[in-house]
Structure formats: C-alpha cells, structure tokens
Amino acid sequence: MKLxxxxxxxxxxxxxxxxxxxxxxxxxxxxxxxxxxxxxxxxEGTFEHSICALETETERFEYLERPKYILKADSRxxxxxxxxxxxxxxxxxxxxxxxxxxxxSNNLNDFHKFYHHLQKPIVFVFHTVLPTPxxxxxxxxxxxxxxxxxxxxxxxxxxxxxxxxxxVASYKIRVISHGTHLVPPKEKLKLKEQFSLxxxxxxxxxxxxxxxxxxxxxxxxxxxxxxxxSNVEFLILGKTHPNLLKNEGEVYRKFLEQEIKQLxxxxxxxxxxxxxxxxxxxxYLQLSDIYLFTSKDPNQSVxxxxxxxxxxxxxxxxxxxxxxxxxxxNENGIIIPFEDSEALALRVIGLLDDENxxxxxxxxxxxxxxxxxxxxxxxxxxxxxxxxxxxxxxxxYKLPEIKLDHIYRMTTEFGFVQFAQLSIPDLDSGYxxxxxxxxxxxxxxxxxxxxxxxxxxxIKTYLDFIEYSFDNNESMLNYFDKTKTATExxxxxxxxxxxxxxxxxxxxxxxxxxxLPGNLVSRGMQLxxxxxxxxxxxHSTRAMAFIIKGLYFEHRTANKKLITVFxxxxxxxxxxxxxxxxxWFEDRLTYGNGVLPESLLMAYKVVGKNDYKHxxxxxxxxxxxxxxxDGRIRVVSNKNWRKKGDTSLFHHAGEQPIDVCYTILAxxxxxxxFKQEEYRQNxxxxxxxFLGANHLNQIVYNPCTGGCYDGVEHENVNLNQGAExxxxxxxxxxxxxxxxx
Numbered sequence: 001m002k003l004x005x006x007x008x009x010x011x012x013x014x015x016x017x018x019x020x021x022x023x024x025x026x027x028x029x030x031x032x033x034x035x036x037x038x039x040x041x042x043x044e045g046t047f048e049h050s051i052c053a054l055e056t057e058t059e060r061f062e063y064l065e066r067p068k069y070i071l072k073a074d075s076r077x078x079x080x081x082x083x084x085x086x087x088x089x090x091x092x093x094x095x096x097x098x099x100x101x102x103x104x105s106n107n108l109n110d111f112h113k114f115y116h117h118l119q120k121p122i123v124f125v126f127h128t129v130l131p132t133p134x135x136x137x138x139x140x141x142x143x144x145x146x147x148x149x150x151x152x153x154x155x156x157x158x159x160x161x162x163x164x165x166x167x168v169a170s171y172k173i174r175v176i177s178h179g180t181h182l183v184p185p186k187e188k189l190k191l192k193e194q195f196s197l198x199x200x201x202x203x204x205x206x207x208x209x210x211x212x213x214x215x216x217x218x219x220x221x222x223x224x225x226x227x228x229x230s231n232v233e234f235l236i237l238g239k240t241h242p243n244l245l246k247n248e249g250e251v252y253r254k255f256l257e258q259e260i261k262q263l264x265x266x267x268x269x270x271x272x273x274x275x276x277x278x279x280x281x282x283x284y285l286q287l288s289d290i291y292l293f294t295s296k297d298p299n300q301s302v303x304x305x306x307x308x309x310x311x312x313x314x315x316x317x318x319x320x321x322x323x324x325x326x327x328x329x330n331e332n333g334i335i336i337p338f339e340d341s342e343a344l345a346l347r348v349i350g351l352l353d354d355e356n357x358x359x360x361x362x363x364x365x366x367x368x369x370x371x372x373x374x375x376x377x378x379x380x381x382x383x384x385x386x387x388x389x390x391x392x393x394x395x396x397y398k399l400p401e402i403k404l405d406h407i408y409r410m411t412t413e414f415g416f417v418q419f420a421q422l423s424i425p426d427l428d429s430g431y432x433x434x435x436x437x438x439x440x441x442x443x444x445x446x447x448x449x450x451x452x453x454x455x456x457x458x459i460k461t462y463l464d465f466i467e468y469s470f471d472n473n474e475s476m477l478n479y480f481d482k483t484k485t486a487t488e489x490x491x492x493x494x495x496x497x498x499x500x501x502x503x504x505x506x507x508x509x510x511x512x513x514x515x516l517p518g519n520l521v522s523r524g525m526q527l528x529x530x531x532x533x534x535x536x537x538x539h540s541t542r543a544m545a546f547i548i549k550g551l552y553f554e555h556r557t558a559n560k561k562l563i564t565v566f567x568x569x570x571x572x573x574x575x576x577x578x579x580x581x582x583x584w585f586e587d588r589l590t591y592g593n594g595v596l597p598e599s600l601l602m603a604y605k606v607v608g609k610n611d612y613k614h615x616x617x618x619x620x621x622x623x624x625x626x627x628x629x630d631g632r633i634r635v636v637s638n639k640n641w642r643k644k645g646d647t648s649l650f651h652h653a654g655e656q657p658i659d660v661c662y663t664i665l666a667x668x669x670x671x672x673x674f675k676q677e678e679y680r681q682n683x684x685x686x687x688x689x690f691l692g693a694n695h696l697n698q699i700v701y702n703p704c705t706g707g708c709y710d711g712v713e714h715e716n717v718n719l720n721q722g723a724e725x726x727x728x729x730x731x732x733x734x735x736x737x738x739x740x741x
Contacts, residue, residue: 013093013393014047014091014094015049015095016092016095017052017096018096018097019032020032020053021051024054024242038377046392046393047093047382047385050068050069051067051068052070052082054073055070055071069086073111079110083117087119093120095120095122097123098125099126112140115144123385125152126152126162128300129161130161138165141162141166145173148172151172152384153173153174155302158302176377176381177371179378180311180372180373181282181308182311182702182703186286191287199231200233203225203234206281206309207238207305208238208242209244210240210241210252211252214338216256218292219265224342228353233270235288236272237281240253253271289315291309291314291316291317292348293306298321302322307372310368311365311372315351317335317347319339333364334361366719370716371696376697379698395693397688397692397693399733399737399740400733402446402730402733404706404730406706406708407439407458409705410425410726414480415462416431416435419720421720422720430487431480434498435724436469437498438724439727440463440466441505441731443458444508448512456520460520463527474534476531478498496540499535500542500546503547503549504549505550506524506550507549507552508549511555532562541596545570545595548566549598551563551606552606564603571600577644582645588643589636592658592659593663594623594659597615598620598662598670601616601620604616605673626642632685633694635659637653639654654713656712656724660728667682668738671739684739686732690729696716698712701729707721707726708721708729
C-alpha cells in the first residue's frame, strides 16, 4: 500500500444541496446561498458543499460557478439521470433537499422515485408545511419524512403540524429557524439621508411581489396614517415574482399603482423595483421606522423577509401567519387580522406616536432574533450533518479575522467604556481601571503581532487612564463616571484585584521595550515604580496572581523577591485547601481561575522552585478536569461558584468570556513551557466556545461588529458587547494566533 503524498489534499465529505440557486430570483435560492456561505465561513476542513440546481426546460441560468448537477424539474428523464449520478457519486455523503411544493408539483411520481433511488442520507428541509392535508398530500409528505434521515422545519408550529397531521415522529424533526444576517450598527438618520429620506417616517415591506403579499392592505390604510403623520413614506421593495411575471406580467403592480392614484398617495409611496443586493436591502431595513408584513396566506409557514426585518431591529406589524405569531409573542411586535386596513392604520399611528415603544420593540426583536443568525444556523446544520452521516467527522471551526472595530467604537479620548447596550457604548456606565488595564495588554499584544501604527493611539489612551487612576500615589481607584470623576463604588469594593491588573498591564508594556516607542515604555516603568510600594500587603488571591504576571513580564532581577512572596502565599493557600478530591487554592472555583496556576508557573520560571511547578501542574490539571467536558469547555458559572465537595452538575448559565480567555492564556504558557500538544489542543477547544461550541451552540463573538457578547446564559446569549468580554475575546484570539504560528 502506497503512502499518500504529504501535499496531497485529503478528500472531505461532501454535502449536496438540491435547490433553486442564484441567479434564479427566488427566496429559497437566496436561502441556500446564505446557508452555504455561512457554513463555509464558520467551518474549514470539515466538508465540501455542492449544488444540484433546479431548472426547467424554459428556465435556464448562467451561474457564477457551475453547479455539480442540474435537475430539470419538468423532465422525467432528468430525474432518472441525476438520481443515478448522485447515487454513484462517492464524494456525496449527505443530500439536502430544499423542498417547496411548487418545485416538483408537475412531476410528483418522478420526484418520488428520485429520492427513493438516491440511497444516501437525506435531509428534507420543508419550507412550507400545510395543515389539515388531504390523504394524497399526507401520504406524500409522510413518505418524504420516512425516507429522510431528518426533516428540518423552521418553526415550532410547523413541527407540531408534521406530528399532528402527518404522523411524523418527533425524533425525525429538527427545528432550525430561518437564518438572518448580523448587521453592523448604522445610524438611522444618516441612512435616511443617504437614501434621500431625511425627515421621513419610513414604512417598508419587501420581497418578490405577488397577490398573496396583500400590499393593498397597507395602501388602503395609508390615507388615515398620512392624515396623522404627513411625512410618512411607504417603500415597496422588490421585483414582481418571476412566475407571476411569466403568467400574467405586471398585472398586480399595475393594480397597486392604480390604487395609489385613486387614494392620492403618489407622494407617499415609492416602488423600488429591484431584486436588491443584500447590503442595500439591509440598509433599507435599518432605516425603516416600521416594517409591515401583510401576507393574506394563513398557511405561510415562514417568511425570510419577515425574519430579516426583525433581525435588523425593525419594529414589526404583521398579519397572523404562524411564523409571526411565534416570533412576535410576548410583546415582541404587533399582530393584526388579515386584510384589515383599519387595524393596520391604528397600530401604525400608535407606533409612530410612541418613539419609546418603537425602541423597545426594536431591542426585543434584536434579542429574539439573535439565535437565528446565519452563523448559528450553520452550526446547527453542521451538527445535523454530522449526526446523519458517520462519514462526517469532527467539526473544525474557522478562525475569524482579527478585527478591532468594536475596540475603537468603545474607546473615547478618556478610555475604554465599561458597558454597551448591544454594540452601542453606554457612556453612563463609566470606565474602570480593570477594563483599561486589560485593553492595554490586548493592544500591546496586537501591536506586537501586527506593528499597526494606529494601535499606538489606543495604547497611549489606556496608559493615560492607568496613570489617571492613581490616588495621590498611595493607591489606585477603579471606578470613574463619564465626567472622569471617581465614584463611590471605590469605597465599597476591594481594589486589590484592579491594582493587580494594572501591574500586569504595566509589566507587559515594559516587556515590549524593543517594539514600542521609548516614551511609552519609560512612562510604564515610572508608573511601576510608583505602584511597587503599594503591593507587599496584598493578599487577594487573584491580585497576587496578576502581580506575579506583571513582575514576570517586567523581567527585572529585583522582582524575584516579591514574586517569591506572592508565590509562597499561593502555595500556602493550596496546602491549606487540598485533599484527595480537591486540589485548588481556595475552597471554591470562582472566576478567572486560569490565572492562578498560570502565575505559579511564571513564578517557577523566574525563581526555579520545583514546588511552584508541581503545584501549578496539579492545580491546572484539576481545573481542566472540571471545565473540559465532552470535547468542549464549560467554565464555572457566575450564577453558582463550584464549591469544595459539591458533586452536582455545572449550571448552564453565567459562562463568561473572561473565564475562557484566562484558561486559554494559561494553556498558552503551559504549552510554551512543556511543549505538550494536549495544552495547545485544549486552547483551540476553549476558543471554539466563542465560535459556537457551547451548550447553546451559538456564537459568542460577533464577526460583524468585532465585539464579543457578555456571556452565555441558560437559554440565551447576553447580546451586550461590553468592555470585559470584547477585550477578553481579543486576548484569546491573539493567543490562538501565537499558538498556531
């Protein structure tokens, strides 16, 4: 048997999607393209993706990249030929059929034979699930479900219908919401100005135009709305549906134009007769004050247009299709009856009158829709593919590019703002020494890696903040309000930890004397001399660890004595608490645990005492045994510290980026010291927590903003992108960059 060549590319398992596909102008085509793009961005070295595009004899398309197969849905021979080719295609391990009844309605028998002949794991994605079917429809859908390894629907209501009306077993159904796009924060007023809509209250709807959209419901409500708000503009975004255009031309659009004329609305309605590029569409949605969804089809299972609008933070008024009732419950939006223009007018006027309610609905929409981001949809699909095919192995998450956008957004001329509301800095939350110290370390590390000159401005800003926080050169303050005034919280909290972080930051700055401008390093050294006399009496566990780290990085021979003092204190704490089942410094695991064994290993590297090394290894092994579970990290919950003697399971709530970050930093040092591959592998497993390998299977890092969400709770991710989480993500990402060089 010949060995494979070193440079030979390993064949990856392939997922084949049977679907309409761009440039075909169709919601499912766009859906499939977005899903595949998300999978490619989220994973690498895991699987390949290929397309079997749906066409007809009269509808053919010029693709940017030719599909692997083309199935002509109105040709009997095409079904037979393509099924035979897919069956013999050894690369294809999973077949995903994006199902809509209209695709195959003219050749149901041939389609039936087609999927029966494939003999591959099949995932049916039902974009429509009709309630109360007749016997023929029930038999058709039940057969597809029976032949599938799994069926995917996009709402809980659709799952319920499959179970109730089609007798599909619950274990055969997976709910994966329609994906949505993360959008960068943009100011509504600037967007309105960009689209010549300044001073307008904008109502919008979008999608391929057709009778079922019932746009006339809105048009007939507009005279009453305009009477109350004369600056209203209604945007109708989208081309006429291609099938409608082929069958009857622009009859529906002309009907709407006639309605506009009769109702004297020409100055208040604009048609944007385009299949809009995604970035432009998302900007239209972000500038909209209210999104209107007026479908008159009560059986419309799901709407991508509705999902996109809600995920852009649009307050939504909708007719009661099942998807809307599911998303807008609990006061996330407003439901009106089908084709009820009077109700629509009253609710639009009420919402335009109440800016606070609009903002409230916008925030609720963003929180509700966060789990539906395409990145999260990609994770759930990847896990599903792995489940249905034994030939798809471990999921390899792709590292995002390093991005500082949110760092700049959160930094003022004074420093790094403490909290954010979503991705918007909350200036009222003020500033902390904690955050600005961590930010100084992260930006020094980034500059060390990239030598980007603009980093110097941020480094100087955070260094200025640290200097500002000295209180008469006798102690350091942690909390400052937006006016740069120290707050009363400084009198309540123990400030040893924040002072310790400042030592870590200044020590790291001093370690870069060969890289950073000399004046910054000199200031760092001077501040270290001011801070040094404050330290000897510190006994806080983490403060001592941070100080050891700072002194380690400062790399002065004179630091050896003080490092020994703090390391010995940590050793005594360990000896006091350890027993056969508990090998830790305290009687509980709390926050930022990784810094403790990491600091003791640093002390060993400076002082050379073997006790430090052995205890560092022992405690780190103990910590890892508690937080690496089933191939992923699950850090200690801030809802319930892990107490000595507690044998209960970890809580699925309160996992925070700082704990993942500090674990990764410790793993980096242990790998550099001992060169054991397990440490590096653990670091990558831990980093995957940010990318979706957590108990929610949702991203914690936002690749759109460059920020990091504040934590993983029991049922949701905390979407606020504050200082601690964002900086800790960056520190973790830079550590992985160094480890994977």
